[in-house]
Amino acid sequence: MNGFEFQAKTKVAFGIGRSNQIADDVKALSRTYKVVLVTDPGLVQLGVPEPILRALHDGGIEAHLFSDVQSDPSSTSIDQAAAMIRESGADCVIGLGGGSAMDVAKMAALVAGDVHPAEHYALMAHSFQPKQVKSIMIPTTSGTGAEVTSTVVFSTTEKRKVWGWDADMGPDLAVLDPTLTALLPPHLTAATGLDAIVHAIEAVAGKRSNAMIRALSLEAIRLLGQSLLIAVKEPANLQARGDLSLGAMLAGMAIEQGGTGIAHCIGHALGTLGRVHHGRAVAIALYDTYDWNIEANVPAHADIARALGVIDQGQDDLALAGAGAARFRQLVEASGLQLSLAGEGLSAADADRFAEIMQAEENAPMRNNNCRASSASELQQFAHHILSR
Structure with a gap:
């Protein structure tokens, strides 16, 4: 029997309608009460981010929406999301969607803490700076498990699928609300x-x-x-x-x-x-x-x-x-x-x-x-x- 170590970084909150408490979740993690919500155009079209944004606003949180995420997330999307985090002064990012949106949010939270682009960290060629931006994941699919992992997959400008990982990439909170997955075809x-x-x-x-x-x-x-x-x-x-x-x-x-x-x-x-x-x-x-x-x-x-x-x-x-x-x-x-x-x-x-x-x-x-x-x-x-x- 081999020895092992096991540690789960991410706090998990589960429940019907649990995403309605998102403002309180942000307040527990954020100093600035400013967040960037990362999602994808399909969910925007369906109106999925609206109740989340409304709950944040009603709870006194300044929220900025980033939705330029494709099903095969790119290093460009990560860099753009990181730029929005820096420019807005947000110290919390929320990933709302499937694995693509959550991967962009997770990596952007770390990329935002330095000046280098996402591809600088591909296959961990270089280490990230210590995490400065908290992360909350709200999955709208039941598949990738990205809400509790410390890895991401993204494509370079050359269309090569690569990995990024870091212990700090593990989200601080995963909010599992089954109502948000009911629209999935x-x-x-x-x-x-x-x-x-x-x-x-x-x-x-x-x-x-x-x-x-x-x-x-x-x-x-x-x-x-x-x-x-x-x-x-x-x-x-x-x-x-x-x-x-x-x-x-x-x-x-x-x-x-x-x-x-x-x-x-x-x-x-x-x-x-x-x-x-x-x-x-x-x-x-x-x-x-x-x-x-x-x-x-x-x-x-x-x-x-x-x-x-x-x-x-x-x-x-x-x-x-x-x-x-x-x-x-x-x-x-x-x-x-x-x-x-x-x-x-x-x-x-x-x-x-x-x-x-x-x-x-x-x-x-x-x-x-x-x-x-x-x-x-x-x-x-x-x-x-x-x-x-």
């Missing part, structure tokens, strides 16, 4: 929910797993597995939405400590290759690598199967793990997620480039943390299989 509910399930599966099966990660991951899988299809079919079901919110947060805590694996290596490569939505990309990747992974950690995959709802009828762990793989694929298919990437203009002709990106420096941490080591030829096989549908 079924296809995004499916993609983000599957992303969270993949997080939990890869964390518990990965090389850095421990007792705490197992506890977080298996409960996340249970909550997500039982609620995903209900939320897809009944978008306003707040019980299912709440379970998804909690499951995604727990999975986020799990990957914060345990990391991810081959599905995220492949998924990030797909994001670079064809701008495929992250949740869909990692779900497709695990769909095609789940069985291959099992033999490297059969006991963990048997536990995953139980958490996914597979009935243990006395079969051995290998059979149980295989049933878990089938259950995961069933969830993917029943959710309506599109497995073919032909619509993105991708085909087997792109396989060599796809496999090359999987082996890039920025994808090495995920690839190396996977429970089973992958050879260049195996990555090539995965690439051909995924792009041949």
Whole structure:
């Protein structure tokens, strides 16, 4: 049994309508009572930020809105958000949205404390200055777990997906309000929910797993597995939405400590290759690598199967793990997620480039943390299989 350390930085507040208390949350963290609210144009169009901005205003908080965030966040957006933080004198930033908005907010909070642009810190080529701006995350999806992690993913001006991380990047507060996720359409509910399930599966099966990660991951899988299809079919079901919110947060805590694996290596490569939505990309990747992974950690995959709802009828762990793989694929298919990437203009002709990106420096941490080591030829096989549908 390997020793480990575990520390959760982010305070979590959960409840129906909990986001209405945001002004009090800011007052508990801010000295200036000035904030920048980072969100995306789609949520602005739906009116989602309005009640948050109104609650801030009514509570005596000066709020500035930054909404230039795309689904694949860029270093440019981070730099622009950081500039708004500096210019407004804000000492608190709120990320409202999915992983993209939260990643921009998290990194902008640190970039704002110095003069360098976001790309200065890509793959941690340089260290951040100590954090001067507090951060609050309010997720409107149940997927990335970015509300409790100290990492971000963004694209450089050359369209290369890279990482940034720092212990201070972990948000000070995560506000989970299931009512804010009820507007998410079924296809995004499916993609983000599957992303969270993949997080939990890869964390518990990965090389850095421990007792705490197992506890977080298996409960996340249970909550997500039982609620995903209900939320897809009944978008306003707040019980299912709440379970998804909690499951995604727990999975986020799990990957914060345990990391991810081959599905995220492949998924990030797909994001670079064809701008495929992250949740869909990692779900497709695990769909095609789940069985291959099992033999490297059969006991963990048997536990995953139980958490996914597979009935243990006395079969051995290998059979149980295989049933878990089938259950995961069933969830993917029943959710309506599109497995073919032909619509993105991708085909087997792109396989060599796809496999090359999987082996890039920025994808090495995920690839190396996977429970089973992958050879260049195996990555090539995965690439051909995924792009041949």
